[in-house]
Amino acid sequence: MALLETRNLTARYGDFQALFGVDIVLEAGETISIIGANGAGKTTLMRSICGLLANQPDSIRFDGRAIGRLAADEIMAMGIAMVPEGRKLFASLSVEENLLVGRYGRAIAGHWSLETVYGLFPILKERRHSPATALSGGQQQMVAIGRALMSNPRVLLCDEISLGLAPVVIRDIYRAVPEIKAAGASLIVVEQDIGQALRVADRVYCMMEGRVTLSGTPAEFSREAIHDAYFGAAA
Amino acid sequence: MIWFDTILQGVLLGGLYALFAAGLSLVFGVMRLVNLAHGDFIVAAAYLILLMVTMTGMSPFLAVLIAAPAMFAFGWALQTFMLNRVIGDDVLPPLLVTFGLSVVLQNVLLESFSADSQRLPSGPISTASLNLGGINLGVMPLLTFGSAVVVIIALNQIFYRTALGRAFRATSDDPSTASLMGIRPAGIFAIATGIAFVIVTIAALYLGMRSSFDPNIGPARLIYAFEAVIIGGLGSFWGTLAGGVIIGVAQTLGSAVNPEWQILAGHVAFLLVLLVRPRGLFPRAVD
Numbered sequence: 001m002a003l004l005e006t007r008n009l010t011a012r013y014g015d016f017q018a019l020f021g022v023d024i025v026l027e028a029g030e031t032i033s034i035i036g037a038n039g040a041g042k043t044t045l046m047r048s049i050c051g052l053l054a055n056q057p058d059s060i061r062f063d064g065r066a067i068g069r070l071a072a073d074e075i076m077a078m079g080i081a082m083v084p085e086g087r088k089l090f091a092s093l094s095v096e097e098n099l100l101v102g103r104y105g106r107a108i109a110g111h112w113s114l115e116t117v118y119g120l121f122p123i124l125k126e127r128r129h130s131p132a133t134a135l136s137g138g139q140q141q142m143v144a145i146g147r148a149l150m151s152n153p154r155v156l157l158c159d160e161i162s163l164g165l166a167p168v169v170i171r172d173i174y175r176a177v178p179e180i181k182a183a184g185a186s187l188i189v190v191e192q193d194i195g196q197a198l199r200v201a202d203r204v205y206c207m208m209e210g211r212v213t214l215s216g217t218p219a220e221f222s223r224e225a226i227h228d229a230y231f232g233a234a235a
Numbered sequence: 236m237i238w239f240d241t242i243l244q245g246v247l248l249g250g251l252y253a254l255f256a257a258g259l260s261l262v263f264g265v266m267r268l269v270n271l272a273h274g275d276f277i278v279a280a281a282y283l284i285l286l287m288v289t290m291t292g293m294s295p296f297l298a299v300l301i302a303a304p305a306m307f308a309f310g311w312a313l314q315t316f317m318l319n320r321v322i323g324d325d326v327l328p329p330l331l332v333t334f335g336l337s338v339v340l341q342n343v344l345l346e347s348f349s350a351d352s353q354r355l356p357s358g359p360i361s362t363a364s365l366n367l368g369g370i371n372l373g374v375m376p377l378l379t380f381g382s383a384v385v386v387i388i389a390l391n392q393i394f395y396r397t398a399l400g401r402a403f404r405a406t407s408d409d410p411s412t413a414s415l416m417g418i419r420p421a422g423i424f425a426i427a428t429g430i431a432f433v434i435v436t437i438a439a440l441y442l443g444m445r446s447s448f449d450p451n452i453g454p455a456r457l458i459y460a461f462e463a464v465i466i467g468g469l470g471s472f473w474g475t476l477a478g479g480v481i482i483g484v485a486q487t488l489g490s491a492v493n494p495e496w497q498i499l500a501g502h503v504a505f506l507l508v509l510l511v512r513p514r515g516l517f518p519r520a521v522d
Binding site for chain 2: 072082090091106151
């Protein structure tokens with residue numbers, strides 16, 4: 001049984017339908033990437049899974065339970081943590097407080113604690129008393145990832161974590177992935193950077209206009225297939 | 236010396252205004268909600284204490300200890316079943332609802348307790364005073380100010396030293412991201428209002444013991460409280476205490492010049508601070 005799956009997931013904002021029957025599967029221990037252009041529905045998919053958007057109860061299943069209708073705080077408590085697009089750090093909290101608040105709804109013992117998060121991103125320990133928003137973009141992204149890890153999640157959702165960051169910083173951040181996987185989390189990584197997505201993932205889904213247009217292991221994909229799935233079949 | 240004495244009395248009076256304001260400051264800081272019935276809830280709590288005291292003959296201080304948990308539960312329920320339904324991007328619905336609550340409360344109190352002025356029995360403590368180097372300070376004003384300082388310290392401890400306080404601030408920053416941390420914003424709002432109602436009960440004790448009250452004095456208490464919060468800067472508890480002190484000092488100085496100027500002087504001080512520091516004395520860095 002898959003750890004997390006969506007079945008015929010549809011989502012809409014008022015009159016605008018953003019997802020048209022999306023099926024994705026995440027097996028335990030796996031990392032999947034979701035790629036696609038702006039407006040493809042990647043972030044909507046993430047917001048649906050983490051509970052910020054309500055869906056049909058049975059359209060999202062986690063660990064055998066239908067979670068489509070649950071609120072974000074209930075889903076977080078079950079072990080799905082989110083690194084939201086744009087980091088969304090709490091401006092009135094320090095770096096350390098941002099990390100601590102990450103375990104508010106799920107304070108369970110596990111690999112991840114302040115100590116191990118500081119071990120993963122040592123720069124955060126130096127800056128732990130700074131206001132979170134005083135950090136550089138890359139450091140803020142580290143805080144956002146650390147904050148999600150603090151709850152020792154079973155599934156980690158990463159929405160556009162490389163957006164707006166320098167390539168060298170992106171490499172630093174992705175260097176954390178093996179330890180995150182080793183600690184027992186399965187990952188869904190949303191990326192616009194196709195090269196990065198193919199490197200990190202066991203399987204890749206490509207989305208366009210609210211539908212999955214291509215899926216498979218990175219080795220199976222040709223540049224042309226990705227190009228077609230990303231932008232639509234060549235006219 | 237007489238001026239120093241006047242200012243000192245004003246500072247102590249400011250403690251009472253800070254108690255009126257602390258609950259308002261907390262609720263505004265967490266959920267950007269201005270409860271227009273705040274003053275009326277203080278008056279209602281004073282009647283609750285009065286009822287307990289007259290029915291059982293217990294001390295008002297003991298009555299507060301018993302009333303506080305009940306008022307926490309009441310505030311929690313008010314937030315959960317009423318205010319959470321109207322809170323949102325639009326600031327108008329909660330203002331209208333709490334304005335309506337204010338009208339309803341005043342009339343319920345008028346029906347139940349009549350328009351007669353009441354006072355909480357405070358015994359010999361109300362006239363006791365301490366002589367400190369030639370200045371007489373009333374025990375009751377000192378107790379009020381001390382309670383205000385304790386309340387402000389307690390709020391700061393909760394806000395900046397506990398997991399609940401982190402959840403308060405995170406929810407205030409961004410409720411939807413807070414829910415990704417497993418925080419249920421509606422539940423956090425209910426706890427904040429519950430704590431505010433505990434402070435309302437403490438404020439009611441000193442309101443009722445220091446002066447007489449009737450069902451219609453709530454809105455004026457709200458205005459003092461609101462001015463203290465604004466002077467201090469939204470979201471700063473020490474600022475709220477400072478705001479209360481500024482209004483208190485302005486009022487006693489005003490009344491020393493001319494007794495008719497007491498209330499006016501407080502409002503003028505408020506306007507002057509707004510003129511010079513539109514965001515208050517200690518605004519939070521982030522809004």
